[in-house]
């Protein structure tokens with residue numbers, strides 16, 4: 293998506309600098325040529341070698357160092373070539389310096405020299421962010437065409453919950469990919485995606501659930517949004533933040549997920565059931581906490597409705613994608629599910645992928661063709677699943 297794009301990432305000295313390493317890695321995943329420029333303070337927080345390794349390019353910290361002299365692309369040429377310059381994290385200090393036209397280190401000099409689109413993701417203490425001088429500097433930068441991402445509310449380095457946190461790398465990435473164009477091949481298409489595991493209550497404090505983290509479903513939602521789709525994300529409880537731009541419908545039980553899917557299933561281009569829906573729920577849910585008594589407690593379970601099978605029975609033109617999490621006989625079991633549930637495609641993974649960022653999957657289409665994909669991140673897999681879905 294970001295092939296042929298040159299991005300300069302300026303890292304200034306905020307504790308969120310470590311998160312920028314993830315941003316570099318994701319920008320590289322999408323094909324961008326990433327050049328990192330760090331302030332001296334940032335280089336005390338995260339070693340330049342981290343960024344050098346992740347970006348595959350030398351890291352500029354000092355324009356007068358021998359390293360800088362050996363850099364294959366001189367800083368002015370880099371400033372000229374960049375499509376986008378993003379400073380993340382952006383401290384009060386760097387904002388102040390830029391606002392006042394100071395260019396006394398590698399980063400501020402590049403900022404001064406570049407004509408590229410300029411973006412900043414501030415991160416600082418809440419009182420610093422509210423300081424009127426910072427406010428004035430921010431207004432000045434906005435007036436000069438800088439775009440701001442964040443800051444967000446949340447837990448700050450000082451321990452307070454307030455405004456000042458740097459926006460998460462995935463969200464910054466979504467904004468960057470949105471700006472730098474990229475593939476908008478899902479524009480005008482609606483996607484209904486389910487994610488996460490469901491929880492089936494035994495009593496007010498206990499429930500039955502599974503190890504699904506929701507990562508695959510969220511990655512799919514994010515990728516579809518980035519490619520221009522309109523996304524409804526129906527999700528069981530997870531620790532993940534729903535991607536901005538998605539219509540998020542939080543649910544807890546299989547029954548709630550069933551109702552939500554039925555409510556939103558109309559006119560979808562595709563329905564992707566990445567959720568690990570409970571197959572059984574306790575037959576009785578106690579309204580008071582169950583007290584321990586006998587040595588053995590039998591729990592009676594009742595089948596839940598199979599949402600995907602119901603969708604397969606009343607197919608209305610939407611492409612239907614199922615997931616199969618297996619421990620054994622992966623292909624055989626998945627084939628059976630594909631046919632039984634009347635699906636267009638099924639994604640098979642091993643339960644080892646649960647909770648992990650990486651997965652190894654096989655995709656089986658209606659014709660029974662099996663495609664094995666090498667282990668890779670769920671973000672990368674999400675794009676490939678969407679590609680295959682489009683190609684059906």
Ligand code: CTP
Pocket residue numbers: 546565566567568569570571596597598599600601613614615616617629
């Ligand atoms: N699924 C669903 N409703 C359920 C259970 C599962 O819609 N009550 C969907 C899942 O979201 C997934 C697919 O069906 O896309 C396969 O789920 P899985 O649990 O692996 O298979 P099952 O069909 O439930 O079969 P089994 O548990 O026997 O492996």
